[in-house]
Amino acid sequence: MRIAQRARRVEPFYVMEVAKAARELARQGGPEQDPMIFLNIGEPDFTAPPLVQEAARRAISEGKTQYTPATGLPELRERIANWYGQRFGLPVAPERIIVTAGASAALQLACLALVDAGDEILMPDPSYPCNRQFISAAEGRAVLVPTSPAERFQLSAATVEAHWSDRTRGVLLASPSNPTGTSIHPRELEHIHQVVRSRGGITLLDEIYLGLSYDETFGQTGLHLGDDLISINSFSKYFSMTGWRLGWMVVPPALVSVIEQLAQNLFICPSTVAQHAALACFEPDSIAEYERRRAEFKARRDWFVPRLQALGLPVPVVPDGAFYAWADCSGWCERMGLEGSWEFAFAAMRQARVVITPGRDFGSHDTARFVRFSTASSMEQLQQAVSRLHMLREMTG
Numbered sequence: 001m002r003i004a005q006r007a008r009r010v011e012p013f014y015v016m017e018v019a020k021a022a023r024e025l026a027r028q029g030g031p032e033q034d035p036m037i038f039l040n041i042g043e044p045d046f047t048a049p050p051l052v053q054e055a056a057r058r059a060i061s062e063g064k065t066q067y068t069p070a071t072g073l074p075e076l077r078e079r080i081a082n083w084y085g086q087r088f089g090l091p092v093a094p095e096r097i098i099v100t101a102g103a104s105a106a107l108q109l110a111c112l113a114l115v116d117a118g119d120e121i122l123m124p125d126p127s128y129p130c131n132r133q134f135i136s137a138a139e140g141r142a143v144l145v146p147t148s149p150a151e152r153f154q155l156s157a158a159t160v161e162a163h164w165s166d167r168t169r170g171v172l173l174a175s176p177s178n179p180t181g182t183s184i185h186p187r188e189l190e191h192i193h194q195v196v197r198s199r200g201g202i203t204l205l206d207e208i209y210l211g212l213s214y215d216e217t218f219g220q221t222g223l224h225l226g227d228d229l230i231s232i233n234s235f236s237k238y239f240s241m242t243g244w245r246l247g248w249m250v251v252p253p254a255l256v257s258v259i260e261q262l263a264q265n266l267f268i269c270p271s272t273v274a275q276h277a278a279l280a281c282f283e284p285d286s287i288a289e290y291e292r293r294r295a296e297f298k299a300r301r302d303w304f305v306p307r308l309q310a311l312g313l314p315v316p317v318v319p320d321g322a323f324y325a326w327a328d329c330s331g332w333c334e335r336m337g338l339e340g341s342w343e344f345a346f347a348a349m350r351q352a353r354v355v356i357t358p359g360r361d362f363g364s365h366d367t368a369r370f371v372r373f374s375t376a377s378s379m380e381q382l383q384q385a386v387s388r389l390h391m392l393r394e395m396t397g
């Protein structure tokens with residue numbers, strides 16, 4: 001069968017190989033007292049809170065299951081707009097909010113609306129691998145720009161300027177980032193946006209982890225920089241609704257009808273049941289629960305990151321959000337005679353029964369030195385993982 005170039009351009013997701021090998025090892029069993037610990041997971045270990053579950057059941061039993069407008073239920077757009085007002089003190093017009101099937105669909109719509117064949121979009125290296133593929137699926141090219149700890153593993157105005165070419169159409173940033181959990185400093189973001197704007201480009205800002213921010217300096221949306229910036233968000237992370245497939249985007253007024261037309265044709269609408277359920281996310285009881293969870297994620301970070309440092313797995317920039325730690329495993333690789341983070345991830349999986357994600361998928365700049373730990377697991381599991389890694393360290397000298 002002849003496969004289209006477009007599909008062939010999409011790169012494999014190597015992380016899945018690690019996850020598959022880990023599941024296989026777990027299935028084969030092992031010491032009963034040592035079940036595999038999965039610190040490779042990119043989703044909260046919490047489910048939707050009770051009011052949200054109840055709202056979904058009610059929508060089904062009341063037959064509220066027909067298509068909604070392509071841009072989403074008007075009440076939901078309104079509630080999301082209010083959330084920006086309450087949480088960030090920023091008025092956002094509900095008409096600029098488009099509800100989508102997760103951030104993934106929002107990114108796809110943004111790329112299809114704005115990227116022409118051959119257009120280049122600048123992105124940081126490392127960054128979330130799927131975001132590159134949305135650009136590629138729109139026949140554009142993601143240009144990965146190496147980043148450093150001094151830049152919080154993010155693009156800066158200077159690197160954007162240095163890499164801008166005639167073919168550059170804009171930037172795609174994620175703040176906080178997956179895999180590093182680090183955000184762009186608000187002042188730097190402002191400068192980046194100025195550079196992009198002055199070149200007639202677009203700033204696409206993936207803010208899917210914005211709700212999970214632990215540091216006041218960083219926990220602000222970039223939307224206050226003007227209505228020409230596109231923000232992508234989701235119910236997946238802060239709202240613990242990964243599998244419900246619901247997200248949203250805030251777009252410039254001039255883009256609303258373009259995105260609406262694309263969304264009508266490509267998706268008809270996001271899941272109706274999920275949208276009715278999501279209305280309950282903004283009830284005070286649900287928000288209180290989400291804030292408890294945010295505090296739990298912060299407590300895990302505060303406990304776990306210093307332990308990694310002590311284990312000889314330094315985290316060059318303390319994550320200010322999300323639930324990831326980007327740790328340098330080069331010291332371990334040297335000691336164990338391993339080539340890089342890919343081999344280290346397999347060694348940790350086989351010898352310590354701790355599953356982590358090697359840097360490889362996230363880019364190519366220095367990624368053989370880094371692994372991503374996820375703290376979307378209970379404190380107890382994090383403690384066990386640390387003690388197993390400690391034992392492995394003792395064993396390997």
Ligand SMILES: Cc1ncc(COP(=O)(O)O)c(C=O)c1O
Pocket residue numbers: 042101102103104105128174177178206208233234235236242246247
């Ligand atoms: C940075 C980033 N953007 C987008 C997504 C896609 O999320 P979803 O489609 O579940 O909203 C993820 C998922 O892990 C992510 O980490």
